[in-house]
Amino acid sequence: MQFCVVGAGAMGGSFAALLERAGHQVCVIDTWAEHIDAINADGLRMTGVLGEHRARLSAQTTVVDTAFADWVIVFTDSNATGVAAETAAQVLKPDGTVITMQNGIGNVEKLIARLGAQRVVGGSSMCSAARVGPGEVAFTHHATTSIGELDGAVSTRIEALAQLLRGVGLDVQVETHIVAKIWNKFVLNCGINALCAVSGLRVGEMARIPEMYALQDRIIDEALRVTAAKGIDLPGGDVRTTIKKASFYKFNQPSMLQYVLAGRKTEIDSINGALIAEAGTLGIPTPYNEALVAMLKGRELQRMQEQAGTSVDYVAWEAQAKADPLPE
Secondary structure, eight states, X not given: XXXXXXOOSHHHHHHHHHHHXXXXXXXXXXXXXXXXXXXXXXXXXXXXXXXXXXXXXXXXXXXXXXXXXXXXXXXXXXXXXXXXXXXXXXXXXXXXXXEEOOSSSSHHHHHHHHHOGGGEEEEEEOOEEEEEETTEEEEEEOXXXXXXXXXXXXXXXXXXXXXXXXXXXXXXXXXXXXXXXXXXXXXXXXXXXXXXXXXXXXXXXXXTSHHHHHHHHXXXXXXXHHHHHHTOOOSSSOHHHHHHHHHHHOOOOOHHHHHHHTTOOOSGGGTXXXXXXXXXXXXXXXXXXXXXXXXXXXXXXXXXXXXXXXXXXXXXXXXXXXXXXOOO
């Protein structure tokens, strides 16, 4: 079976290494040139809870070969889903399929818009991973990965993929309501990621500040109003309790916090920002999420400038700003 993993960061790199270790042909495509160069020079090193392995695989920054992949797994951040869809269209065999394992919502729809509904299936993984450096990732937490057809069917291809992924060491479940599963993780991310990213705190640290723990409930309230209005039945029972327990007892750095610390653009527009957009179409107010997104975007810009070593002449800017009209 030939795989192409588009987005070879923490999670994508870990999945690619596991697939290669199990004997599958794997190509990774990622825009981080230093990472790709390191993989081509010395392989992709994976450490963590599923063992250590150095995967020898094809690594590219742009598409080199076309129409070779049976499966494309999209693990880019949600800002790059449109580009990932174009990449998938080039590398997939005529009967190939793409599965998204990304955070947030809206990714499935972007892939369908480019590839058609019949070539797209959904996924959601509760595993965690981290980028260690060029050519190296760490698989830090092994949990359930869910996959499924978007129409709820239990197809031959989805069963075959599940068996294959179990064979590489993953805990995989086939879901007949994969969209609800994607939304379940989306709500969890809404309730945790941005709070940590804006504060700079790990999950358990954030949850032990009473004011932030209470604010988290308001964020969750708004998310649950949206899911209820859309008629989405979230799996797993009481999602609020799941979020609160995960917040209080875990001390990981969510991916959004990792992005902020690295001075990278976050996925906020596909998580809390996407919730605000969905709520707007339904007439549901989301003041707490709106405030959180605004604060995170400010923090994101500050860190991006800091990491880039940007020097701003604020005296000159202030003089020029006097001619700028106030925003409406």
